[in-house]
Amino acid sequence: MSEWRDIAKTEIHLHLEGAAPPDFIRQLAGEKKIDLSGVFDAAGNYKWVDFVDFLNTYERACEVLKAPEDFKRLVEAVLAESASHGVVYTELFLAPDFCGGGDLIAWKEYLAAMSEGAIAAKAAFGIEARFIATCVRHLGADQAKITSKVAAETASGLLTGWGMGGDEAFGAAADFTYAFEQAAESGLGITSHAGEVCGPDSVRDTLDNLPVSRIGHGVRSVDDPDLVRRLIENDIVLEVNPGSNISLSLFKNLKEHPISALRDAGVKITVSTDDPPYFHTDMTAEYTNLHQELGWEVKDFNAINQTAMQAAFCDDATRKTLLKKFEGA
Numbered sequence: 001m002s003e004w005r006d007i008a009k010t011e012i013h014l015h016l017e018g019a020a021p022p023d024f025i026r027q028l029a030g031e032k033k034i035d036l037s038g039v040f041d042a043a044g045n046y047k048w049v050d051f052v053d054f055l056n057t058y059e060r061a062c063e064v065l066k067a068p069e070d071f072k073r074l075v076e077a078v079l080a081e082s083a084s085h086g087v088v089y090t091e092l093f094l095a096p097d098f099c100g101g102g103d104l105i106a107w108k109e110y111l112a113a114m115s116e117g118a119i120a121a122k123a124a125f126g127i128e129a130r131f132i133a134t135c136v137r138h139l140g141a142d143q144a145k146i147t148s149k150v151a152a153e154t155a156s157g158l159l160t161g162w163g164m165g166g167d168e169a170f171g172a173a174a175d176f177t178y179a180f181e182q183a184a185e186s187g188l189g190i191t192s193h194a195g196e197v198c199g200p201d202s203v204r205d206t207l208d209n210l211p212v213s214r215i216g217h218g219v220r221s222v223d224d225p226d227l228v229r230r231l232i233e234n235d236i237v238l239e240v241n242p243g244s245n246i247s248l249s250l251f252k253n254l255k256e257h258p259i260s261a262l263r264d265a266g267v268k269i270t271v272s273t274d275d276p277p278y279f280h281t282d283m284t285a286e287y288t289n290l291h292q293e294l295g296w297e298v299k300d301f302n303a304i305n306q307t308a309m310q311a312a313f314c315d316d317a318t319r320k321t322l323l324k325k326f327e328g329a
């Protein structure tokens with residue numbers, strides 16, 4: 001139903017490299033004469049069979065991304081794709097570790113290039129974008145401090161958020177408090193992945209030790225009623241990615257996914273795609289599936305988009321303008 005493509009959408013959990021359209025990666029590989037055999041299936045999609053294989057494919061596809069200009073083009077390609085699915089506001093996770101390795105001068109060049117890409121995409125497609133710099137949990141707390149320092153020193157313009165991805169099971173949240181406080185003090189909005197692969201304890205550990213207003217995924221919180229109450233009381237917003245969760249076999253299907261249970265309990269939830277081409281999803285598919293399988297209607301989507309805009313890491317003027325798109329129904 002084209003209605004679900006055209007309806008205005010927000011997305012606040014999207015990894016830049018993980019959103020790279022396969023055609024874009026193939027094009028860049030061709031230009032650079034990089035061999036990517038085995039990365040794509042016969043239909044041209046990313047090929048992987050399990051989580052380890054997914055990480056391998058992801059890493060190989062990322063090999064073509066080197067110079068700031070590559071990342072500028074990637075931002076444009078990803079935002080063009082998002083806009084084609086009705087997304088009017090999006091937040092992209094960027095990884096400074098892979099854009100200069102923590103060197104401030106190099107990172108500034110990458111950030112400037114990616115900002116140019118976002119400005120060009122806004123001019124072409126009307127899509128508004130902000131960036132969330134992320135550390136990689138399994139690279140450890142010392143690297144996270146370096147990464148949050150470069151993020152804090154460049155916190156302006158389109159860079160408005162800080163977060164953490166990577167292996168949830170690695171270390172304790174408290175190891176990363178310094179990095180998160182450093183980012184928060186610079187005015188960046190704060191989120192962190194938790195409660196995806198690991199259970200409710202990982203969400204509690206995050207809330208206890210990191211100054212987050214949002215949690216990436218957090219869906220495992222559903223197993224702990226006390227934690228659900230805490231999420232509601234503390235106004236924590238969950239960046240839920242149903243297609244990603246199902247693709248990685250966290251839940252068998254949408255009917256068994258806790259998104260409705262969390263929402264009905266009063267938790268603030270939103271819907272995003274995480275790494276869409278890898279998980280064979282996009283925002284149109286997410287909305288279509290939520291409508292077809294869980295009966296969500298326009299008013300339900302407007303509600304989650306209002307939640308996302310209220311929780312968005314953007315200035316209030318932008319927030320106010322975009323909130324108008326999700327009124328009615």
Ligand SMILES: [Zn+2]
Pocket residue numbers: 013015165193216274
């Ligand atoms: Zn994610």
